[in-house]
Amino acid sequence: MSILPPNHWSARSHNILAEQSLLNRRALLGKGAALAGAGLGAATAGVSGAAAEPLKDEKWSLEFGSTIPAVQERSPFEKNVVRTLSNPNGEMRNSHARTQHQLLGGTLTPNSQFFTISHCGVPNIDPAKHKLVIHGKVRQPLEFTLDTLARYPMVTRTAFVECAGNSAPLFSNQPMQITCGAIHGLVSNAEWSGVRLSTLLEEAGVDPTAKWLVAEGADAQLLTRSVPIKKAMDDCLIVLYQNGERLMPGNGYPMRLLVPGYQGNMNVKHVRRIKVIDQPAYTFFETKNYSQILPGGKTWRFNFLMQVKSFITYPTLGHQLKEPGFYNISGVAYSGNGRISKVMVSADGGKSWGEAALQGSVNDKSFTRFNMPWRWDGQPAVITSRAWDESGASQPLRAEFISARGQTSEPVTNPLLFPSQHYNSLTSWGIDSKGEIKHVYA
Amino acid sequence: MSMRNLGRAATLAASLVAVAGLASAQSPNLGKKITEADIQQWDTAILPDGTGLPPGSGTFAQGAKVYAEKCQSCHAEGGKGGGAPGAGALIGGGPLNAINTPKTIKNYYAYATTVFDYIRRGMPYNSPRSLPDNEVYAVTAYILGLNKLIGEKDVMDAKTLPQVKMPNQDNFIMPYPDRI
Numbered sequence: 001m002s003i004l005p006p007n008h009w010s011a012r013s014h015n016i017l018a019e020q021s022l023l024n025r026r027a028l029l030g031k032g033a034a035l036a037g038a039g040l041g042a043a044t045a046g047v048s049g050a051a052a053e054p055l056k057d058e059k060w061s062l063e064f065g066s067t068i069p070a071v072q073e074r075s076p077f078e079k080n081v082v083r084t085l086s087n088p089n090g091e092m093r094n095s096h097a098r099t100q101h102q103l104l105g106g107t108l109t110p111n112s113q114f115f116t117i118s119h120c121g122v123p124n125i126d127p128a129k130h131k132l133v134i135h136g137k138v139r140q141p142l143e144f145t146l147d148t149l150a151r152y153p154m155v156t157r158t159a160f161v162e163c164a165g166n167s168a169p170l171f172s173n174q175p176m177q178i179t180c181g182a183i184h185g186l187v188s189n190a191e192w193s194g195v196r197l198s199t200l201l202e203e204a205g206v207d208p209t210a211k212w213l214v215a216e217g218a219d220a221q222l223l224t225r226s227v228p229i230k231k232a233m234d235d236c237l238i239v240l241y242q243n244g245e246r247l248m249p250g251n252g253y254p255m256r257l258l259v260p261g262y263q264g265n266m267n268v269k270h271v272r273r274i275k276v277i278d279q280p281a282y283t284f285f286e287t288k289n290y291s292q293i294l295p296g297g298k299t300w301r302f303n304f305l306m307q308v309k310s311f312i313t314y315p316t317l318g319h320q321l322k323e324p325g326f327y328n329i330s331g332v333a334y335s336g337n338g339r340i341s342k343v344m345v346s347a348d349g350g351k352s353w354g355e356a357a358l359q360g361s362v363n364d365k366s367f368t369r370f371n372m373p374w375r376w377d378g379q380p381a382v383i384t385s386r387a388w389d390e391s392g393a394s395q396p397l398r399a400e401f402i403s404a405r406g407q408t409s410e411p412v413t414n415p416l417l418f419p420s421q422h423y424n425s426l427t428s429w430g431i432d433s434k435g436e437i438k439h440v441y442a
Numbered sequence: 443m444s445m446r447n448l449g450r451a452a453t454l455a456a457s458l459v460a461v462a463g464l465a466s467a468q469s470p471n472l473g474k475k476i477t478e479a480d481i482q483q484w485d486t487a488i489l490p491d492g493t494g495l496p497p498g499s500g501t502f503a504q505g506a507k508v509y510a511e512k513c514q515s516c517h518a519e520g521g522k523g524g525g526a527p528g529a530g531a532l533i534g535g536g537p538l539n540a541i542n543t544p545k546t547i548k549n550y551y552a553y554a555t556t557v558f559d560y561i562r563r564g565m566p567y568n569s570p571r572s573l574p575d576n577e578v579y580a581v582t583a584y585i586l587g588l589n590k591l592i593g594e595k596d597v598m599d600a601k602t603l604p605q606v607k608m609p610n611q612d613n614f615i616m617p618y619p620d621r622i
Contacts, residue, residue: 091527091528092526092527092528092567092568093526093527093528093529094528120564120567120570133476133481133484134473135476135478135481135485140475141475141476141477141478141481142473142474142475142476143473143474143475143476144472144473144474148472148473148474149472151470151472152470152472153470171541171542199469199470200473202469203469203470203471203473204473211622212622214487216484216486216487220564220570221563221564221570222486222563222564222570224487224559224563228621228622230621230622231621272484273481273484273485275485275487277487277489277493279489279490279491279493280489281487281488281489281490281559282489282490282552282553282555282556283556283559283560284556284559284560284564287550287551287552287553287556288545288550288551288556291545291550291614292541293538293540293541293542293543293545294541294615295541297537297538297539297613298613298614298615299538299550299610299613299614299615300614300615300616300617301552301614301615301616302616302617302618302622303617303618304618304621305617305618305621405541406540406541407541408540408541408542409540417542419541419542420541420542
């Protein structure tokens, strides 16, 4: 596979659009005439081929509905939309719950579906007794409660949180036949509300020699991570609300550190202590778990940033294309560097690309949903996406990524393993002539 | 608006603090002042240079006893690992010649203080923070000794522990030095 520089890609993409089945987004966003010209007319004719039946009222339109519950639940028809669990029987070890992106839409992950990793179970914290202390290299150590923090000016923003080990199955030298959620389920995106950490640090008075802080949770292992002061003063928050309600217990109730765009594990849940220090602590989690081995045996530490990434959520493994015709290829893109600037989609395994439409507002270090209308001609196809961010960084192509970061020498068979971390190359899905979808490397 | 209400609105406006450009004088300042002495029981952060290490000491032989009683049920005999789900090996570890080489204390950790800190905050897994500091030093000495990172006679304390040279210590690179 040849690797082209980013400017080459974008220059080429529009010329090539006409030659393939990706429908220019401008056609869909704007003029209907262009849409028909792009071949959609033929496709819809096929869909409407089956004879329509006369309409009649269904049972639910003829009877009084059910009582409105105090806390509402999803339709019973959506019972399959659940996180997948690595430790369903609650064995005394770590556990992961993965978001099934292929079953969701939009950009905000519902709280019930937000991914969770716990290294020692989820603590059951009484918010009235929870305290947050800030101390160490400060003028005046301070103690905060949920009540005092509730009186502070509150900031609301969206941000993704991504485990360093998200997408780890893609380090397997053979594509694993698992769903989008099994591959990418350790990232989720929410709207967070909380207090700027810089406000609290300024009140405590940070010593000029301080370079780091070490943040500690109130879980059984007192999970601890070192965070640079630079980042803490920039955009870190002590968050109290997740998508408008108090944090979920598995996502840090009653307060967590939000470190936008940095490794998920640094976003310390149930945060109870922040110690300002002049050197990093080299805690267990930054020394072992969330540090990576590179080809050649060197190792990375303090690999903070979650780099630009995108993945298609529809159509992917588990979906089925029932007939040729129009489909909307959709997915999410995000970057720890800032905003997404562009997403390109290919339906021929990367030979040609079209620029996808970015939906809604494009937020800093947050999910952006992309759409690419596509007319499937019933022939084998390989769909994939590639994102760019406002810093100019783009997702590396797989060949390029693997040569820098390596892959396993044997196929991985257990999707719960983490052969390495920080995968941000492409994810591709192969569609055969029956419309069945497989995970492939392109 | 009545005069009374007008007056009220004026006081309200005067007491509103501009949120943008919050100066420290205007900051809410609602944190309760607390002393380092009051935080002491929580203040367990240990730095690689030994800052934060508590008084006390322990040896390999003392650690072997602690281990048999409080760790072996999960980490198996001699730190082989696998006595309970998720409880990995505390000994051994091959060269880092594949991206998925299992990471161990011997082949991976940068500082011995990390071993002490992790055990002190999280082990035994089913009874965290039940070990007195002397036992944490001892069982750390035992694990480091099993890995031949220290001698069996070496005493581990606040002075000696940070001096233990871990094999992978100088093998780390930092991808984002500009972000610190």
